[in-house]
Amino acid sequence: MILSRLRDRAGGAPAGGGTGSSDYSRNTRRLALILLVALALVGVFQGITPDPFRHYFVDVVLTRSLIFGVAAASIVFLSAFGGMISLAQTLMYGVCAFTIGNAVTTGGSKGLNLGWNPWVGVVLGIGVTTALGFLMGLLASRSSGLYYLMITLAYGVIGYYFFVQVTVLSGFGGVNQVRAPDFIGEPTDATNPERLFYSSLVVAVVVYLLLRYVSRTPFGLALQGVRDDPVRMNSLGYNVAMHRTWAFTLAAFVASLGGVLYVWEQRAIAPTAINLGGILNLLVMAIIGGVLVLEGAWLGAFIFVALENYVRNVVFLNNFIEESRFRTLIGAIVLVLVLACPDGVVGLRKVRGALPLALVGAAVWGVVGGLQEGDRGAIAGVIVGAVAGIGAAGLVGWLAGHRDTARGVWSKLLSTGRVPARN
């Protein structure tokens, strides 16, 4: 259980395992990477076709997956290499988006309406967010584990109320009609919709390479030492608090890149995007992907965004899960994953029987969904079927591990009044 190992690290106990993500078999990571590259290639080659489904799939689902994946990658980076679960990353991309919104908008009803060049806004947004990240990271740097999670959650929610209350900067309705640089084009401009997709793809690849690179620098290695045993690192002369602070600052920088893309995609930013729901959405993406592998961030974001868009097309469940009940479904999926397969979809192979069952579930549900609801049903079916398979494998594994308990319950149900003797 990787999460229990995280706890051990956070508690300062010497970790028995190796160095973080190298525990994962290379196969699983490579599989995730191949899947992501395949999705990106689908986007690159089919973005230009006039088919409305593919059009939507690339311009909305894949683009948003890349954008949220960048923000989720900052959570994964902090937890995988720093042992810190941060819930402030949503606030970070929100701060960046609000800064850009206030700086570049002209003639809007809300915000400062400074009307600057969009690129100046981008630089300002990233700068402000990174500076704020340094400050907040410094304040939280002496905490770890659950305390870190709670402090960053408090940051996030306080930040939401800040933007709701301060009407000069935003107010409840947020800032609208935010301009993007000319090469992105207008959102209504149907001729070049894939430009944002390509921009997001480039940013995502750069972020992925950057975070992988940083994890291998002396700083990144020391950070992993801090994650595994802060006390020992301290006695070796490393400044534990400053390593955590700089890691948090880097994560804030990465999240701010997500914020830039987010505000270009939405052309608006409202506090509701960064409320508790928004905070949990980003965490959910990281959990689905598995919080300890970078590739998982984008995979989790894709699963989340695809389900959000195609939840009406989930066959077998669409009778009692309507569009508005998306959050119940996503909550249930997270529950299944955390209970059955705590390492997320990237850690599938660590649960016995999960991979074959997930494949069977995905195939059955996907084919039925595809027959009944078309492409959307197939995508939603594959995801839900895979999760159902993982859940089944987890349940079977749990029952196998608790055979005696199950037998005891069963015999009580049969009211023999006597638990059969164990052999």
Added chain:
Amino acid sequence: MTAVMSGAANALLGRRGRNVPWHRSLARLVIIAAIAFVIVWVVVLASGTSAGSAVSAPSEFLKSILNALTISGIYFIVASGFTLVFGLMRTVQMAHGSLFLLAGYFALEYQLDFLGVTGTPDRGIVGWGDWWLPLVIGVVIVSGLGLFIQQVFLRWNQGQDLRQALITIAISIVLGDQMIQHFGGVAEPITLTHEIHGYVNFAGIRYGIHQLFVIGMALGVGGGLWLLLKKTRTGMVIRAGVDDTPMVQALGINVQKVFAVAFVLGSALAGLGGVIAGSSVTTLAPGVDGQWLLHSLVVVIIGGMGSLGGAAAGSLLYGLATALAPVYLPTDYAYYSIIATFVILALVLAVRPYGLFGRPA
């Protein structure tokens, strides 16, 4: 002379013979300066604010303090349940806010059902039992749900605290969505019985009896918890469990039973806070669950996790900040009052990363 001055400086900086690093001393100095500035500001300087300085408008000051006590009382009821569960089981109950809201909704539904009305009832027809009985029902249902959550989802992975936090987050997502479906998105209040109504006049201010009632409830809950934890056998076992769970287990005590009791108690306190708050300081609406999860978090981060005294101190400090900041900030900047919460959090974390009364895990 120099010795006296450096001695005074050291006393102010909390050095007292220990070798305190300079930045720790600086942080201490900043905090002392901040507290002094806030006091001076409220007492003398705050003339451009909606309340006016305490010297010129003492009744406004008194009123703000009493409002702060009311809100602190509810913060304490809710946060004490949160801190109790964490202290004993190291479980961060992220669904605490959901249980808070759910109890409020159940109480509201049963109150409307008892009265046979739809929409907010007139206060005059709400009798004593029409408020107390829904409160009890709401609290009991939520306690049962808490027991279910603990037994089914948390019992078998005890000790994996991040995983447990994620499990309760998932539960809170499902609960929040289901509450929107069943209870709708319109903000509704629970109506307090007409027996707790009216105002008392003293020292030139009018003060609502229901606010005094809330303070009384908080004192009652605090006293009850203190008695339970310090004077009963269950409380003794809970306190022992906070300090050293394996040892308690080794002594032959059924720790699982104690965990269940503590979790039910924590859930009941969330529910109690939900009904009381829904009748006095807030309405029931989607999003309120997250708001009160934040309140619980801030209180325990300030006060220190797992400490009842810390919850009391934290809720008092946080209540003062939330009640005084909007009226004592300059009128044009009153909407920056949320900053006060952040400043308090930052100041406490800067000197005590585990809260005022907290200990490292």
